Amino acid sequence: MCRWLAYSGTSVVLSDLLYKPEHSLIDQSLHSRLGVETTNGDGFGVGWYGPGRDTPAVIRDTGPAWNNRNLRELADHVRSPLFFAHVRASTGTAIQQTNCHPFRRGRWMWMHNGAVADFHRLRRDLSLAVDPALFSALEGSTDSEVMFYLAITFGLDQDVPGAVARMAGLIERLGREHGVDHPLQMTVAVSDGEQLWAFRYSSMRASRSLFCSTGKATVRALQPDLNALTEVSDSTRMVVSEPLSGLPGEWYQVPESSYGVVRPGGADDAFLPFVPEPA
Template sequence: MCRWLAYSGAPILLDGILYKPAHSLIDQSLHAKMGVETTNGDGFGLGWYGTHTITPAVVRDIGPAWSNRNLQEIAGHVRSSLFFAHIRASTGTSVQQTNCHPFRHGRWMWMHNGAIAEFHRVRRELALAVDPELYLAIEGSTDSELMFYLALTFGLEEDPPEAVARMAGLVERVGHEHGIEFPLQMTVAVTDGQRLWAFRYSSQRASRSLFYSTRVETLRSLHPDLEFLREMSDEARLIVSEPLGNLPGAWNAVPESTYGVVQPEGDRMDGFTPVPA
């Protein structure tokens, strides 16, 4: 499987999140504690929104994140108010640049941890459900990218929770028709550059780990002596596959079968149920 993080808040240097925490995403690329694999070295990706464009920049590579000097150089010089980072452990598809997350379509970005079970058996049927015009934009061979384009087909740009629910419902229906007991395992992050959605769901109701950060103002009251908390904006939010450190009170598990949205009008969390296809 994989590890990922998503940040939303006031613009910050990327390395403050990617490299500096005790159990940063870069550390997790070698020493993950909650994933299926300890090492996530089958590529990485970074996607961020700048101040002058509505589409995100995306950088991806097939090498491990822990030794990539270009990644470190970018992280030390780029500021963003919304960015994704992903380290990959392949579940069977090729280690190639087009299979690294995050995936981009227009202003949208998507990344995933998990798998469609026995993907090789259901891939053709799922691919045929993608809108033909959107299908032309698929570059790689992963289940993750196909999930993204199915969600786009089902209206991601208008209603992300409904579109992801319809995607999950289709994957489960097709999987069950092929005799697969638990077709889907996913934690997903998706954004349009303004709002950020995160989903935690699996057919087995035993989903991969996912956490969200406690509000900064609450952490300041719990830890008034920590200088870095005084420098963070009140609107800063992190969603991560596993905590970036062991600061008491900083991390909260996303409940099973749940999605949340980080947005200017106020964050919220709700239950997630696939829509039968």
């Protein structure tokens, strides 16, 4: 499937976290330890929020992240307090830019690891549930992008957990109607540029791996020689598919069927139960 990283907190240079940790996301693109696939080379993407901008910048490419010179150049020079990064292993859809994460709509940014089981059977019904005013914005062919636009359709602007729960509820209902036993597998990150939400859920209650940093000490310990990382705030957090290091006690696994939110100036490490709702 895929590997991803979401960061929120003190502004940092992207390469400090994308490249320099022992088991960085770039390393995971070649040597994933907890993913379904060891190699995640079917494209990549990075999205970040810059100062004075209401919408995120997003770059995506179809090649592997580990040898992309443009990504390295950009990561060495872009600084952001909130960014997403994703390396892709396709679950069957085409390797093309419009299928790479993160996805963007206005101020919202979204990325996903997992799959809608038998998506080819559910795709038509799921796509027709997207708000007609949004339908033309669908660019790719992935389940992940359809999930994003369903969440927008179901009220992402007003209630993020509720919108994601209604999206999951629709997928599970349609899956059952089509005879799919376990329709949904997901770890999802979504942000509006101010807050970061993370979700871990699957229909079979055996979700893909997801971890959260325990506090600023985690970020500092990743690169103790980097002055930029010694000044991170208490509320700085990372949510990752795999820990970026083997430091004991610095990461904890996000509970099954749960979601959490990172807010500016006050990170809350409590994850709440996540239950799909009728759409």
